[in-house]
Amino acid sequence: MTPTRPQFLWMYETMVKSRAFEERIATAYFEGKSPVFNMANGPIPGEMHLSNGQEPCAVGVCAHLDAADFVTATHRPHHIAIAKGVDLDAMAAEIFGKKTGLSGGRGGHMHLFDARVNFACSGIIAQGMGPAVGAATAFKLRGEKRVAVAFIGEGAANQGAFHESLNLAAVWQAPVVFVIEDNGWGISVSKAQSTAVPHNDSRAAAYGMLGHRVTGNDPAAIFAVAGDAIARARAGGGPSLIEIETSRLAGHFIGDAEGYRPAGEKDALFARDPIPALRGRLLAEGMMSEAEDLAIVKRAESAVEQAIAKARAAPFPAAAEAFDHVFA
């Protein structure tokens, strides 16, 4: 399965938008946190987990989904949210803790929910997997052609929820695809230190489901493998597990000194940054002109600028609003 030109351009623009978004978020995050870095200070308090470098995973998978499909993401959710079509303005406002945010400032960056496009998050490792199995099972029970996708990191593959969810999905033949973004690091612990097998796609065999590994952090390759898995799930062929080799260009969170990385790793990762790589391919293969590239970048940046500006200008929720929505 090869992306069409419009699909390639959508993937590229979405990756550019996600990167631009995170750059603006990182800038805002540091405001008020210098010279002393206090996480509680500045317009964006709390932890901040950036996904720069992992954009190909989000676009290669979400290119096959529409709003009715259900996605669960992690503590590192921005790229997936943007690719799934979560409202960018409301998402930015949420990250700034504003009244106009997705949940009016109750969730923040690790708990982004947009019911309009069936997007949910959990900040707890691997815990989005069970809900994805459940949503997929509901679709199957009702005879709907919808699928669910759970995104997780490679560190999540050692959690109980990972194994229970794979087994349950296989037993129930649920239309769900589990996507592992393997950036090689669980905070500071390398995959080699934490994981008994070199590649987690091999674990699919233990549950009688198909497993695939995609190397190269290449959106077109991810698109192809995810497309097959999602089409199979939609057609009633059951669940799949995909592990994608990707790269975390930032630290685990902003402020992470990354002393655990081997010398030279970051430089090597930046040399393989997937966005310039895709730009080069699209230009070289004549799928995008320089002028189109400029237009795409401009459009993406202006959407981001607008979202951030609206978020900054939006009012904070009143203290009493903390008491709303505890119950439906």
Add this chain to the structure above:
Amino acid sequence: MIPVVIPPDLWEGDAEGAVSAWLFAEGDAVRAGDLIAEVMVEKTSYDVTAPADGMLQIRIPAEIPFKRGAIIAAIG
């Protein structure tokens, strides 16, 4: 007076059963088909319904063992 009999084929073997719960009290009015008792044999539970309308007279109180075919109550 209509007896409430535990069917001789309700379970196999020589195990004894017992009423785990009488759902009505002595002297209560019951109607045919009402669930009146639950009988336990080891960890399996069986429902006993009233064979007729009338007044319940309990012959074997809860938790007293009996064999298959026992008359555990009468409806009068």
Add this chain to the structure above:
Amino acid sequence: MTATATILPNRAKRNLTIAKAMAEALAQEMRRDPSVLVMGEDIAALGGVFGNTRGLLEEFGPARIRDTPISETGFIGAAVGMAAVGMRPVVELMFVDFFGVCMDAIYNMAAKNCYFSGGQSAVPMVLMTSVGGGYGDAGQHSQCLYGTFAHLPGMKVVVPSNAYDAKGLMVSAIRDNNPVIFMFHKALQGMGWLGTVQGSINDVPEDAYTVPFGQAAIARAGRDITIVGLGATVHLALDAAEELIANGIEAEVVDLRSLVPLDRATVNASVKRTGRLLVVDEDYQSYGVSGEIIASVVEAGTVLTSPPRRIAFPDIPIPFSPTLERPALPSAEKIVAAVTDMVRGGR
């Protein structure tokens, strides 16, 4: 008045156990609403270890009555996802003691996703779970943990003491748009192998009805003391109240029925009338339901004629041996002694 009218009751009594009342509520709601389904360990062919899903597989089939692997993290997590896309799953956690293997799905997702979504995404699911000891099953199959669940925001928590309430609370739980923890006590369930408290078996109308959350019941009226209980301890309190008559003491028994929301008004009004408060809870004593009830009454400024007291499970794991476990449990004898002391001793 005709002769027949004096013979026939208006409606024959229809006494059920809590197990049967729960199964009836589930069946009626499943007939009414195709989005309701039941999942859990041994709930289909076996009909539930505690009998509360008996007969459902035969009527609704394996797609809606789903036996799960022994995999609470997986299937309770799955219930959260089902609820997010329009189903109303009822899941069974066989023993509440098993919450340790799946609590993230319960308190970090089911309980918080409505809040995290700013109300966009409700989580209409029921978690039904057995509680309680007294039958020698030791410390991992005997706990109540009422306070543990009631403490965490975002979940409603109900505890029926009888079959009528069990059916009505279950219907309310299924129709509620929030996660509801439905905690049923094993000694009240009507399973012979766990003993059966006769008072839990009562008249249950056949038609579906609701018992609203947040409304405690006055299980017995009295003027001298308010005894607050929930689940099995309601029956201990009722037994004690019966005995106390001989001592010339009239005890009022309040059955909380729901912990979240908690009907503080009914408790306060009762204590205002009686001037005395004893809370009887089978859950651990410290940081729990008994302390919350006493605090609520004291905070309301209710004037007490003797200091409030509680009888609860001591702060120890639940021991196995009967000579260790039984003395640690609340009992009617303990209630009679405490009440007599409070009323006669003036303290």
